[in-house]
Amino acid sequence: MPRLExxxxxxxxxxxxxxxxxxxxxxxxxxxxxxxxxAIAELGYRRNxxxxxxxxxxxxxxxxxxxxxxxxxxxxxxxxVEHAARDAGYFxxxxxxxxxxxxxxxxxxxxxxxxxxxxxxxxVPHSETLLALEELKPGVPVVAVGSLGSESVSGAMVDxxxxxxxxxxxxxxxxxxxxxxxxxxxxxxxxxxxxxxxSAALRxxxxxxxxxxxxxxxxxxxxxxxxxxxxxxxxxxxFVGNDQMSLGLLRAFSEAGVRVPxxxxxxxxxxxxxxxxxxxxxxxxxxxxxxxGRRCMDLMLRAIEKGDTVSTTxxxxxLVVRGSTAAPA
Amino acid sequence: MPRLExxxxxxxxxxxxxxxxxxxxxxxxxxxxxxxxxAIAELGYRRNxxxxxxxxxxxxxxxxxxxxxxxxxxxxxxxxVEHAARDAGYFxxxxxxxxxxxxxxxxxxxxxxxxxxxxxxxxVPHSETLLALEELKPGVPVVAVGSLGSESVSGAMVDxxxxxxxxxxxxxxxxxxxxxxxxxxxxxxxxxxxxxxxSAALRxxxxxxxxxxxxxxxxxxxxxxxxxxxxxxxxxxxFVGNDQMSLGLLRAFSEAGVRVPxxxxxxxxxxxxxxxxxxxxxxxxxxxxxxxGRRCMDLMLRAIEKGDTVSTTxxxxxLVVRGSTAAPA
DNA sequence: GAGTAAGTTGTTAGCGCTCACAATAGTTTC
DNA sequence: GAAACTATTGTGAGCGCTAACAACTTACTC
Numbered sequence: 001m002p003r004l005e006x007x008x009x010x011x012x013x014x015x016x017x018x019x020x021x022x023x024x025x026x027x028x029x030x031x032x033x034x035x036x037x038x039a040i041a042e043l044g045y046r047r048n049x050x051x052x053x054x055x056x057x058x059x060x061x062x063x064x065x066x067x068x069x070x071x072x073x074x075x076x077x078x079x080x081v082e083h084a085a086r087d088a089g090y091f092x093x094x095x096x097x098x099x100x101x102x103x104x105x106x107x108x109x110x111x112x113x114x115x116x117x118x119x120x121x122x123x124v125p126h127s128e129t130l131l132a133l134e135e136l137k138p139g140v141p142v143v144a145v146g147s148l149g150s151e152s153v154s155g156a157m158v159d160x161x162x163x164x165x166x167x168x169x170x171x172x173x174x175x176x177x178x179x180x181x182x183x184x185x186x187x188x189x190x191x192x193x194x195x196x197x198x199s200a201a202l203r204x205x206x207x208x209x210x211x212x213x214x215x216x217x218x219x220x221x222x223x224x225x226x227x228x229x230x231x232x233x234x235x236x237x238x239f240v241g242n243d244q245m246s247l248g249l250l251r252a253f254s255e256a257g258v259r260v261p262x263x264x265x266x267x268x269x270x271x272x273x274x275x276x277x278x279x280x281x282x283x284x285x286x287x288x289x290x291x292x293g294r295r296c297m298d299l300m301l302r303a304i305e306k307g308d309t310v311s312t313t314x315x316x317x318x319l320v321v322r323g324s325t326a327a328p329a
Numbered sequence: 330m331p332r333l334e335x336x337x338x339x340x341x342x343x344x345x346x347x348x349x350x351x352x353x354x355x356x357x358x359x360x361x362x363x364x365x366x367x368a369i370a371e372l373g374y375r376r377n378x379x380x381x382x383x384x385x386x387x388x389x390x391x392x393x394x395x396x397x398x399x400x401x402x403x404x405x406x407x408x409x410v411e412h413a414a415r416d417a418g419y420f421x422x423x424x425x426x427x428x429x430x431x432x433x434x435x436x437x438x439x440x441x442x443x444x445x446x447x448x449x450x451x452x453v454p455h456s457e458t459l460l461a462l463e464e465l466k467p468g469v470p471v472v473a474v475g476s477l478g479s480e481s482v483s484g485a486m487v488d489x490x491x492x493x494x495x496x497x498x499x500x501x502x503x504x505x506x507x508x509x510x511x512x513x514x515x516x517x518x519x520x521x522x523x524x525x526x527x528s529a530a531l532r533x534x535x536x537x538x539x540x541x542x543x544x545x546x547x548x549x550x551x552x553x554x555x556x557x558x559x560x561x562x563x564x565x566x567x568f569v570g571n572d573q574m575s576l577g578l579l580r581a582f583s584e585a586g587v588r589v590p591x592x593x594x595x596x597x598x599x600x601x602x603x604x605x606x607x608x609x610x611x612x613x614x615x616x617x618x619x620x621x622g623r624r625c626m627d628l629m630l631r632a633i634e635k636g637d638t639v640s641t642t643x644x645x646x647x648l649v650v651r652g653s654t655a656a657p658a
Numbered sequence: 659g660a661g662t663a664a665g666t667t668g669t670t671a672g673c674g675c676t677c678a679c680a681a682t683a684g685t686t687t688c
Numbered sequence: 689g690a691a692a693c694t695a696t697t698g699t700g701a702g703c704g705c706t707a708a709c710a711a712c713t714t715a716c717t718c
Binding site for chain 2: 046047048049050051053054059061069070072075076078079082083086091092093094095096098110111113114115116218219220222223244247248250251254273274276277278279281
């Protein structure tokens, strides 16, 4: 592998001039720059990241700390971050948490600091994550996905409360009055926000917000809850915390002879690619996860390159109406 | 940040001795080792990765090149790789391909070489990927997921052909004689292997293998194909290339009044967490993607640390029988 | 007890790059 | 035309680590 020195020799300049060309320093004459660029091309020179990193203490790497990274939302957020990062010339290093705990988070952050990452994006949608980050100030910019951030941490989120309002608003418009909620686990930031949004929208319309059950995001939990609800029949409409639980719910209702949407309307959350092919096709709230990831990197780049302080960005959700909602009988 | 030198001073030894302790060299007396370890703990010393990397030309980093990384299979494979890598003390850097092309693959590989990764795992299930890798010998070990590898590339795969045989065998056992296949896109290695397995199993049983349609893995394509098949009714059973297309197919059949499994049996492939909650619950072939990822890293570590030559590992698939298959009417 | 081997520790150099500063050439100002 | 700039290029040092070698102990052999 050719070194800076080799390029310099070939171009007939000093190594420092080559360095200037590589780093786009202004004070290099056009002629010299071209000569150096030619030499770089001829030798197929590529800068040694480790050497650069050693002296600058920057690694051109963003660490992405995630959990549940194989789920639709996190996976797509990661993708958005990766694309935006690579476009900006950054490497992306990942650490996937097997279990969410303070110790595991600390571990992963240390792992990133060992690599001297320039910034850390955290896709760990648990409430305790923010607390852990507050406690262990990593000394590099941190963007937490799915939160508004805090004093020292930037946040990028989809407006969950707004999403819940869209869903509930749609059901109210159709004439529903008893609208239940199947919530996600309440140690997830988003699950809490959706439940709050549901509750707020109902109260604003003068309706009861007492029909809540908590699932664990899985289709299995949706199924179990669905079996129970099918026998009780308390609500005419259900706002479900995500599309997977909705799927399980639909399955349980189908088995129990409860018709959707004729007997009960169902609204999900996420809009996974499959949701339009459930039986019936699911009305749901779309979140643009890739956009969320890109926004994260926007905040990150501003923090790294312009030294911008902590800030927040919010992505708007969108209601997608399909066949699982109708006016109550 | 404390340096090696600082630790050495505190422990009253030379920096080289500290280096030996860190790198687990054998010839350090127990007393010295303990003294050094104490100093490391007291100062909170962490080795500078860049400096180490500069001199060793190793980065303790594995590059993972992927496409469709938000899909269930690739995402979980990535997870398996990440866990195994981190357990072995390696960092994981990712590059996600937006589109699969030789140029994009070359680009990503160069990106990894810039980081002087110690190895590259490729999760790009397109046939042309292998060719591209053959052409551009990166100079570090490469493991390609979903292939048997080649002369210069190791391979880790789930036995797709066996999976297809399991599915078709199950249908034949139930008494089906006209068994169609909804294939995945034929530029995917797995799609080809599944189609071949289906075909081979049918021919081995003396049955026709002329009922094939090609989809694009999406639920949407399964739906379109399902609408067409519902009117034709040529087969009594269908082996579908993946679970998502199966979902679309089930939806189309449900709309058209074709009953599953009474009128047509359906077997999918993948066993995503949701598949057990389709209507009806889907009989499918399970692939253990995380295991696949771990196996990848096994091969990789052997290649890196023991200089093992190119090799292959195969994960066995498993048939999961649920409610979408039954004997023909 | 001299000679050899094995175990333990220290010394020096250099990986490839950027930073701070020095030096030179070219331009403007009065 | 000398002083004072500005633009361009070069020089030397050092980031923190490991590899190679040197040096010193201790133990063992005959």
